[in-house]
Amino acid sequence: MKAPLSWIKDYVDVPAHVTTDELTRRLTLTGLKLEAVESPGREITGPLVIGRVLTMEPEPQKNGKTINWCTVDVGDANGTGEPQGIVCGAHNFAPGDLVVTVLPGGVLPGGFAIGARKTYGHLSAGMICSARELGLGEDHDGIIVLPPDAGEPGQDVRPVLGLDEEVIELEVNPDRAYALSLRGIAREALVSVEGADRFRDPAVRDTPAPNADGHPVVVEDPAGCPVFVARKVTGFDPTAPTPDFMVRRITAAGMRPISLAVDVTNYVMLETGRPIHGYDADKVQGAIVVRRAREGERLTTLDGTTRELDPADLVVTDDSGIIGLGGVMGGETTEMSGSTTSILVEAAHWDAVSMFRTGRRHKITSEAGRRNERGVDPTICEAAADRVVELLVEHGGGQAHPGVTVVGSPPAVPAIRMAADLPQRVAGLPIDSRTVVASLQAVGCRVDADGADVEVVPPPWRPDLTDPQDLTEEVIRLVGYDAIPSVLPTPPSGRGLTRAQRLRRRIGRTLAGEGFVEVVSFPFVGASDLDDLGLTADDPRRDLLELSNPLNAEAGFLTSTLLPGLLRTAGKNVGHGNDDVAIFETATVTLPRHAGPAAILPVDRRPTDEEFAALDAALPAQPLHLAVVAAGDADSGGWWGESRPVTWADAVEAVRSVAAALGLEVTASAVELAPWHPGRCAELSVDGEVVGHAGEVHPTVCQAFGLPKRSVAAEVDLDLLMARAVDLRRAPSFSSYPVxxxxxxxxxxxxxxxxxxxxxxxxxxxxxxxxxxxxxxxxxxxxxxxxxxxxxxxxxxxxxxxxxxxxxxxxxxxxxxxxxxxxxxxxxx
Missing domain, CATH: 3.30.70.380 (Ferrodoxin-fold anticodon-binding domain)
Structure with a gap:
């Protein structure tokens, strides 16, 4: 959220000695993290002044473009007092207008230096500026025309345009939607900065009472839309410009000015946090009805996209059909345009969960939806609508229709009971009950002390306050997170490593000693990976557990073997010029049991032993495996002798070394199994039980994974090996007699x-x-x-x-x- 500093100070008095840095530091300490402090004029240097257009002579060019040769009075800013000759391509001004003029020597945003240069047959000494050229907006087709009372020619224009204004950008957590408004940020400044006072709530105003003359509205789903307010403005001038102060503030807040009618609704949303929507009242046919969408209904939204609606979507309809996706985006059929003279203003409160789901379902992101889905104050709909009507009348020449429609009422906020000493116990600080009450009242809560407890009713703009822990956080953040002592708990005495941890470390040290490097691979595979391994259709390793939401559509299963990931890693190393590779990985694989889906158990009781057993049965088996892959030379060559390439025996010997470290002896026998080469694959057994396989990888598999021929690999079940491992290794006894x-x-x-x-x-x-x-x-x-x-x-x-x-x-x-x-x-x- 971007907030101009002057706009914040419209609603709260901040002591004069409090700098911007101190203000943002205090806001950060209480939960609104500072992202940046910006100033629109920071990149502009040199003479930027008010100029009065004296003459303006249009000159058609051969390329079809017409330029204006202007003389501009810039006072003494140019050092001569003589009018400045400037070429300008815009046409939205006239002689006598005050304009923004940058003189030679000035530098505009983006490092655009201004000088006197010959163009279109004239020596143009300066530039008459548009909003885009000054970094104030996107409008570059027309220059900025200042009000007649803006100042005298030659006067510095920075204060007039607010270019020296500081804009604070804050990171707002999803649970603090109230801070997506100047109202909320000013309230935070009030409770964060010592000496700040006189909070002026822009959402507190006298509003006209509802009557029968308002536009008819029917809400069929009060749970989805508890409050709906409708007001009308007639006789509106669609050509009326947005006032400069509003343009500057909307732009500084990160939004783009569009037209007066749209800008007013955005301005009030930024001001109060309440999203507002405006309809062309002449296009609305009959009563407005708020309901859930029906199967097969469609809506073309303001972005020109036709959307297939879901029965869970809240929609706004009239006699012609659906005219808006409630709280998310309006429809094209009732959109305000350059000919709109009658505006129907909607200020409605929408269910936050429904808004969130609708926005994600249709992939719509908007400023209004961003606020509605996080929770907005439901009590200010009438005030926000009245503020919009006031601004449209004041700046658009319209008239407020006497009709006022208010349907529904804000939902009640339940009270929360909390022990008064809970913040003290959580923070470890001496926080007395008076501080607790004062802190909660400062953030807008209604607090009643009742002995050792307090009963708290959160303010309507804080839907995130739902339990005692939330209230505790509010108290502690105002007392100050920086005041919480840094006390490390005393750790309990260690119990040492578990048996499995000791054995796994023993295995890792053994393989490292044999020259292997440990890697970690993603445990996801696709059918193509198993094809690359050369597995047959009936191979049990093709029985995979499918992921419901995979990171990669081409790897949508949990792997049943470590070899695809390890072979791929080895292939990448070889592809990057590391010809001699020896790597290993220890990780679990997933073997489905096909026991059916796990039951969804209730949370109001402890599951029974039978239910626990059923949950365990539904889980797939996840044995711990070890895999090794080696390619290239096992022993490097040099002056000491020739190199030795890896062979299938190296893969077998790696497993033998691991087994020996566990106090076991492995027996190898010939077998044929993919992805190993027929006749060069060993089945590895311990005490007659098969624990894995090792040997030379098949040439086609080597080619598929980018490995050289005669690369070797092994994979064993570590759970089986560790179950038989000797925990206490005894030193071997040696005989001193001759052999x-x-x-x-x-x-x-x-x-x-x-x-x-x-x-x-x-x-x-x-x-x-x-x-x-x-x-x-x-x-x-x-x-x-x-x-x-x-x-x-x-x-x-x-x-x-x-x-x-x-x-x-x-x-x-x-x-x-x-x-x-x-x-x-x-x-x-």
């Missing part, structure tokens, strides 16, 4: 996983086995087609003794025998 080394090479079919052979060797070797490691894989003529040789290094050691000769060999033979039994392995010679 016995045994190597075996086993030949198996190429389709037998090395992990199965290793598991069989581990079980067959018994307790003496300390470690086992696959160190060579061979395929070739020596083992025959369809076969492969797996070489393992077995290490045996006893914790309490040196192994005797033959013990290690016996354990080795036992291991080989079990591997042969389970996998068909034969020992290679």
């Amino acid at each position: 016995a080394k045994e190597d075996v090479a086993l030949v198996v079919d190429t389709g037998v996983p090395a992990a199965e052979v290793e598991q069989a060797l581990r079980e067959g070797a018994g307790e003496l086995l300390e470690s086992i490691r696959l160190f060579d894989v061979y395929t070739g003529e020596q083992v025959g087609p369809g076969r492969k040789s797996l070489a393992y290094a077995l290490r045996f050691r006893a914790p309490d003794r040196t192994l005797k000769e033959g013990e290690a060999a016996a354990a080795r033979d036992s291991a080989v025998a079990l591997a042969a039994e389970r996998t068909g392995a034969t020992q290679r010679a």
